[in-house]
Amino acid sequence: MKQVFTGIRELYTPRSRLEHAAFAVQEGRFVWVGAQDSLPEAYRAWPRTDLGGRGVLPGLVDAHTHLVYAGNRLDEYMQRARGERYEAILAAGGGIYATVRATLAASEEALYEEARARAQIFLAQGVTAIEIKSGYGLLPEAELKLLRVIRRLKKDLAQHVFPTLLAHVIPKGWARSQYVQMFCQELIPEAAQTGLAEAVDVFCDEGAFTLDETRQILEAALSHNLRIKLHAEQIAHTGATKLAAELGALSADHLEQTTPDDWQALAKSSTVGTLLPGAAVILRKPFPKARAMWEAGVKVAIATDHNPGSSPLFSPWLGMQLTVSLGHLSLEEALVAHTEHAALALGRSDLGIVEPGAWADFVVVDSVQALEALYRWCHSPIHSVYIAGRWVWGSQSVL
Numbered sequence: 001m002k003q004v005f006t007g008i009r010e011l012y013t014p015r016s017r018l019e020h021a022a023f024a025v026q027e028g029r030f031v032w033v034g035a036q037d038s039l040p041e042a043y044r045a046w047p048r049t050d051l052g053g054r055g056v057l058p059g060l061v062d063a064h065t066h067l068v069y070a071g072n073r074l075d076e077y078m079q080r081a082r083g084e085r086y087e088a089i090l091a092a093g094g095g096i097y098a099t100v101r102a103t104l105a106a107s108e109e110a111l112y113e114e115a116r117a118r119a120q121i122f123l124a125q126g127v128t129a130i131e132i133k134s135g136y137g138l139l140p141e142a143e144l145k146l147l148r149v150i151r152r153l154k155k156d157l158a159q160h161v162f163p164t165l166l167a168h169v170i171p172k173g174w175a176r177s178q179y180v181q182m183f184c185q186e187l188i189p190e191a192a193q194t195g196l197a198e199a200v201d202v203f204c205d206e207g208a209f210t211l212d213e214t215r216q217i218l219e220a221a222l223s224h225n226l227r228i229k230l231h232a233e234q235i236a237h238t239g240a241t242k243l244a245a246e247l248g249a250l251s252a253d254h255l256e257q258t259t260p261d262d263w264q265a266l267a268k269s270s271t272v273g274t275l276l277p278g279a280a281v282i283l284r285k286p287f288p289k290a291r292a293m294w295e296a297g298v299k300v301a302i303a304t305d306h307n308p309g310s311s312p313l314f315s316p317w318l319g320m321q322l323t324v325s326l327g328h329l330s331l332e333e334a335l336v337a338h339t340e341h342a343a344l345a346l347g348r349s350d351l352g353i354v355e356p357g358a359w360a361d362f363v364v365v366d367s368v369q370a371l372e373a374l375y376r377w378c379h380s381p382i383h384s385v386y387i388a389g390r391w392v393w394g395s396q397s398v399l
Contacts (some may be wrong), residue, residue, distance in 0.1 A: 002026050003389055006036050006042050006366055007050035010369040012057050013354040014335045021056070025360040028388030038314055054383055055370025056223040057335065059128025059361030061342035061352045063275055064253050064303035066166075067132045067153075068115045068146050071102030073309045074169040081133045086283050086310065087235060090207050096136070096169050099308050103146070111151045118306070119157050121314050124394075125380060126363035126373075128387045129343065129351050130159050131303075135166030140187055143386050147196035158392040162230065162346050165197035167217050169208050180213050184220035192224035199227040199250065199347075204240035211239050218247055227347055233257040234279070245269035251345035256285045260296065267297030272345040275306035275337070277322040278313035290327030290337075290372070302334065317373060324374070330374065331374050360389035 003025045011021040013033070022036035024043040032043060076094055080086060089095045096166045103111065115132070122130060132153065134146035147163060148168040154161035165187065170179050191197035200221035203216040208231070220227045227250050232240035234254035241262040244252035252266065253274040266273050275288045294300050302319050305311040313319065329337065339352035350358045365373045366383035384394030 001028070001389060004039065004046045004047045004048045005051055006039075006048055007052050007054070007300060008036070008056045009053045010055040010370045011354065012055075012056050012332070012335060012370050014332070014339050014352075017117075019181040023354065023360075023390055025389035027348075028360055028390075030354060030356050030358050030360050045267055049229060051364055053368055055365040055367055055372065056354070057126070057363045057365060057370050057373065058352050058354050059337040059359075059363060059385070059387065060126045060338050061129040061346065062122060062127045062164075062303050062306075062316055062338075063131050063188040063251065063301055063342040063345040064305050065130060065132055066135060066305070067118050067130070067304050068107035068111050068134065068149050068309035069099050069103050069136045070111060070114065071099060071308065072312075073098055074184060078310070080283070086291070087207055091168075093172070093308055096261065097172065099136050100171075104139075104142055106150055108145055111146070112152055115153055117154065119159065119168075122306075122316075123158060123392065124292050124382065125314070126317060126382055126385050127316060128159055128361035128363075128385065129162070129346065129348075131162040131164055131346055133164045134197075135168035135201075135203075138168060138171040140182060143187055144190065144196065145196040147191060152195055153251070158387050160351065160361075160387075163197050164199045164201050165191045165226075167200070167202045167209060169203065169207050176213065180209075183217055188217070188220050188224055188226065192226050197226060199229055201231065203231040204238050204243075205231060205234050206236040206238075211243060214240060215243060215247075216250070218243075220248065224290060229253065229345075233262065234285070240331050241265060241273075242376060245271045250347050253303070254279065254287045255293070256280050258288070258293075260292070263293050263298050265298040266293075266299075272341055273340070274301040274303050274345050275323060275327065276303055277319045277326070278310060278311035279305045281322060281326075282312075283284040283310050287322075287326040290323050290329050294329060294333060299341050299344060300329070301345045302335075303342060303345075315380070318377070321377055331371050334374065335371070360386075361387045362396070
């Protein structure tokens, strides 16, 4: 497919801003981006789509979600609103364990249908690439069931989907060492051999996995050529961020309890620091110091952390807005964090950007000002969404 898109009043790539822009797409990728008046002769005879003088942004990338689960945790949400601590709820068998029970009781088909519906909500907000974790099965066959659901979503969804095997918590009734051994010697090899996962994540924190256990699991993942990620320094400071940097993890996520030393370790590595503003605000934790991290040289990303407990958040725009208001990033920086940097947190440099060679994923904003989508709270004026140069959501009437 060859196509030229014109009529772009304002384009963020995201690092640069162009006015009266256009781009050419071939075989699903950008081949030229620039001022409309400078469209090269080679592309002038190609079919055209006029975007009607609207603003355009790169497709958003959500690099941390728990999209496959059953049930909800409204009761827990009410408990926390009354002042009960998340850690106490988890220790009492609620929290993650409550979602595990509901998820174990659900069929594979039901889990697929619910997750697919959630993914459509994200698509409507311009999320064109999404990471989806397992983690609510805990038991070996249940985790594989969730990964099979994710594989089906990857096949059926319009978005780019990235499946991750998550070591979430120790199941009730298992000895810690026994579970870690099973995860390393059974689950990881099976997920790698079958291609059900591209990465392994570990929740390294109070009430979950220790730093030593996390190292064991991540090193097992690396030995099977899987990429690695960490839930790091959310509830307590464990040293997980420095471990992520040491092992070359794609990302260290959460980071509420991180220190300047942690930021320096990230800045010196290729590991992205992914902030999850929904979880920080909903759990009433300290908001990650986004401005300080950015200035320390950390590649800061933003993700929704969509899950039924600590972050029932469906809006990447709200996540960016919170990071602007509470984390003190600029709008432009927040956009980079949820596009280009978020793609790097998935190990991809060809997503979340509008430049030759990248996938032609973009969001058309129903305004001449592209950043109006970040200005309006709780109403993001998204006109349409394109993935690989093809319309996938919104209005097909552009003029």
